[in-house]
Amino acid sequence: MTDATATAAAAGQRRMPAPAGARSLVSLRGISKTFSNGTLALKDMSLDVGAGEFISLLGPSGCGKSTALRIIAGLGEPSSGAIEWPGATHDARGKPEREIGFVFQEPTLMPWATVAANVWLPLRLKGMSQRTARDQIMEALAMVGLESFADAYPRELSGGMKMRVSIARALVTKPKLLLMDEPFAALDEITRFKLNNDLLELWEQFGWTVIFVTHSVFESVYLSERIVVMAPRPGRVFRELTIGAPYPRSEEFRTSPEYGDYCRLTSDALHAAMAAGET
């Protein structure tokens, strides 16, 4: 393991990154996706996601990062290749129980339902009444600091708060894997930084696995243990980078020379990926 991990462990971190080669939560094996209009959105993508990892998929638009995320979520089947869930139990039809939370780029809340009812949705669809789910709903809202807004309607909230509700909804089922599709891309920088910090704190505390899609080099370096740089036309994995900086990461890390170095490295990889897409 790297020095960074050792330092983190010595500092008595609440959480340690999963050692490489540990039990993986989900594995993509040669996934390709061709859309009905003939576009090859994703070509031969392979990725092992270890339990507890924070992985970013970074790339320009059209590199298939959202497509990959949706396939992992089970929204649309891959044209070829397989997804394996080694540890998951299987339901009656032989499908793996994915235990996923998904956060979209838009908050994607139901405008006619209160914040609490929106967070209730995943449990409601499983047949849980609002009364039974109440504790879980409030717990999820407390995680994102919105417990006093349970009865508000989405239109009464700011963009950042709507996104927090969306995250609370993804967390209410206590998923093993949190999939986030450019969740903060539409927010202003101040709000984005704040939500980045909050997300990291929650991740360190609860230790889920996160796959985070972004087109921001800075965001991916700040958040992730591992960055998967993807290239467009056709969408494919271009390079994998490990960000060895220890957690917890805070504003200090954001302004450190180490962070700058990682960003330069990642940015170079991204430019190389985009150049590869041009040809």
Add this chain to the structure above:
Amino acid sequence: MSAIAAAGERQNREAAEAVPEAGFRETAGVRALRIIVPTVMLAIVLVIWQVWTTLAHVPPYILPAPSRIIQSLATDWPILLPALLVTLKITFTSLALALVGGGALAILLVQSRWIELAFYPYAVILQVTPIVAIAPLILIYTPTTQIALLICAFLVAFFPVLSNTTQGLKSTDHNLLNLFELYGASRWQTLWLLRLPGALPYFLAGLKIAGGLSLIAAVVAEFAAGSSGAGSGLAFRLLEAQYRLNIPRLFAALVLLSATGVAIYGVTSLISWLLLRKWHESAVRREN
């Protein structure tokens, strides 16, 4: 953890200040003016009308004074009220049928492309064919005139409900559909918890149009059917008053029809506002 919550709280407070509660900051004075201005306007028109017809000696069979119309409303009430009730009955029954039928068919249409292909063109054809032209045919096929009128009014009011609701059911947020799929929602859950609430504003827009149209259709259908005698609606009384040159009564019948139309508009708007005021942009009053 507490740091997150505290920071979240701070942000919450800012947002809470920025967004006023339901946006009801209209002062009582402004609200009163909303009622006073149109009322004064009406009073002025009525006074001018009254004074002019009196001074110029306009005969009541050309243009009756407002006082004559009110008088006619009072004296002819025993004739006008049963007619009004008949018209109201046709209007509201046809509206109810249109809401149920239009809503149900819209739900059916969005279930499959094939059903839509099979039905939608005929719904359009029924709509675009002038109701007056179909009325004689319907009169032949139905046992009583009342049922014929009901069918005519239904055919007119039905389409705006159908087309609006269909549009609404098709406009469901795609990401929310994905979310429902992700959490393994059944077809029924998706319809009940997502598609129907999302289509509600569209359905209510259809309701507002259908409400006015059902009254118009009830009157037009009665003209077309040429129904007469006891048990007829206001349209018959209008024609009857015209033949007898009883222009004050004609005006009185018109007043009743207008009042009914205004009341229907008011009630449908109120229902729409009550159902949407918490969340839909159309019903939320904003400052700035």
